[in-house]
Amino acid sequence: MSDDEKAVKIPAQAEGPTQGATLTKDPAPGEVLLKVTGLQKHFPIKKGLLQRQVGAVHAVDGIDFEVRSGETLGVVGESGCGKSTMGRLITRLLEPTAGKVEFQGKDITHLGVGGMRPLRRDVQMIFQDPYSSLNPRHTIGTIVGAPFKLQGVEPEGGIKKEVQRLLSVVGLNPEHYNRYPHEFSGGQRQRIGIARALALNPKLVVADEPVSALDVSIQAQVVNLLDDLQQELGLTYVIIAHDLSVVRHVSDRIAVMYLGKIVELADRDLLYKSPMHPYTKALMSAVPIPDPRRKNAKSERILLKGDVPSPISPPSGCRFHTRCWKATQVCKTTEPVLVELRTGQQVACHHPENFEDQAPQDTVLLTVAKEAAELVADEVLAESAETSAAVAAEVAAEAAAEAVVTAETAEPVVTAEPIETAEATGDAETAGEAAPDASGDDAPDASGDDAPAKEK
Structure with a gap:
């Protein structure tokens, strides 16, 4: 099958019987496709006969990021950090508490059902569980063909022919059109979900842990399929996952979430080579190293103290300061802002790793930080201190060099x-x-x- 035959092109059904229109193509690569500003989602907690609100779960608590056309943004973090909620907010399956979501420059934050209907063609979602996301009473032909009927789209050659072509694109037998979901394995069901998401030729696909419920061998097949489809159809992905190996394979940029906040956002290679946030460094140290020559791999692992705080009453200041081995008073009182300290790498931390300290005047560790440091190997602490000192010296040397260059530039005018x-x-x-x-x-x-x- 040629690339032209694989491309999913769906003419939209016009109001008139003889008129026709085609869906708009993806924007040029590099253009901002999705922009999220100050996005929040608080789930109310109600009690009593009158169901009065007594609190709220801060699932997503103010995040900002952009996704450019043609790229893949990976979102990682431990369970309960707000990754899936963020994905549902982007696709408007949930109503945000505050903030703004812009798609191709248009504010879609508070669009109603009628306003969102045309947008559903361009924004689709692949759900986490391939077993519960497919209706067991419907055939896969009905499931994959449902978007056409909901949007009033009549593909060329009919819905059945288009559905069979989509099944072929995702690696399934088109002749299984009339089978039911229980007749397929987990990996095949996830492929059915991918085919359904691709039916209307979307510009943005949000994949909520698309491989977490699959075996390792099947994971590789699905990941390679997503990569191939992106190359062929020019898709833009937001892939939510907790498997750092999968995210490293598929992502261009990676956002690290902790307790409803993005603590670091960086290019893939920068994040894995020199993570700046202590939480990111702890995550990276937890990745198994399948190399018997690395005898000290276990000692390099960073163990975090205690459990994640409750999202009902998150800590003041930095959300991570209750478990961080570098926390000082400023971490407890002042919330760090996500800023770009290095080209292509943003971090929200007062005492970042692999970079100059942003609060050098605050050197007294909190009691919880001293307790957390006991779980961190001395080699890791020493390396962190040496790196911070080296970067600080490098920054000072660069500043001195810039001062000399400025003076030399100004010298001809003076003399x-x-x-x-x-x-x-x-x-x-x-x-x-x-x-x-x-x-x-x-x-x-x-x-x-x-x-x-x-x-x-």
């Missing part, structure tokens, strides 16, 4: 007059005058109208 005076001094010596007199207030006269007269 322009003395240079002219020196030239005048030479003319004066030729005329038989003393150098000190030529370098004084008479220097301009020596280079002025009197000089030709003396030479004459």
Whole structure:
């Protein structure tokens, strides 16, 4: 099958019987497709006969990021950090408490059902559980063909032919059109979910842990399928996962979430090579290293103290300060802002790893930090301190070099007059005058109208 045959092109059904229109193509690669600003979702907690609100679960508590066309943004974090809620907010399956979601420059935060219906063609979601996301009473032909009927789209050649082509694209037998979900394995069911998401040729696909419920061998097949479809159809992905190996394979950029916040957002290679946030470093240290030569791999692992705080009453300041081995008073009182400390790498931390300390004046560790440091190997702590000191020295050296360059650049302007005076001094010596007199207030006269007269 050629690439042209694999491409999913679906003409939209127009209102008139003879008119037709085609879905718009994806924006140019590199353009901002999705922009999220200050997004929040608080689930209310109600009690009593009158169901009065007594609190709220801060599932997502103010996140900002952008997704560009053609890229894959991976979102990682431990269970309960708000990853799946964020995905449902982006696709507007949940109503946000606050913040803004923009898709192709249009604010879709509070669009109603009618306003969201056309947008459903461009934004689709692949759900986590392939067993519960498919209706067991429907055939896969009905499941994959449902988006066409809901959107009023009549594909060329009919719905059945298009569904069979989609099944072929995701690696399933088109002849299984009339089978039911229970007749397929977990990996095949996930492929059915992917085919359903691709039915209307979307621009953005949000995949909520698409391989977490699958065997390792099946995971590789689904991940490779997603990668191939992105290359062929120009898709943009937001892939939510907790498997760091999978995220590293498929992502261009990675966002790390902790307790409803994005604590680090960076290019893939930068994040894995030199993570800045202590929580990110702890996550990376938990990845198994299948190398028998790395005998010290276990000692390099960072164990975090205690459990994740409750999202009902998150800690003040930095959310991670109750488990961090570098926490000081500023971490407890002031919430760090997500800022770009290095090109392509943003972090929300007062005392980042692999970079200059952002609060060097605050050096007294909290009691919880001292207790957390007991679980961290001395080699890791020493390496962290050495790296921070080295980066600080490097930053200071760069600042000094910039100051020297600035001074050298400004020097010709400052010494322009003395240079002219020196030239005048030479003319004066030729005329038989003393150098000190030529370098004084008479220097301009020596280079002025009197000089030709003396030479004459």
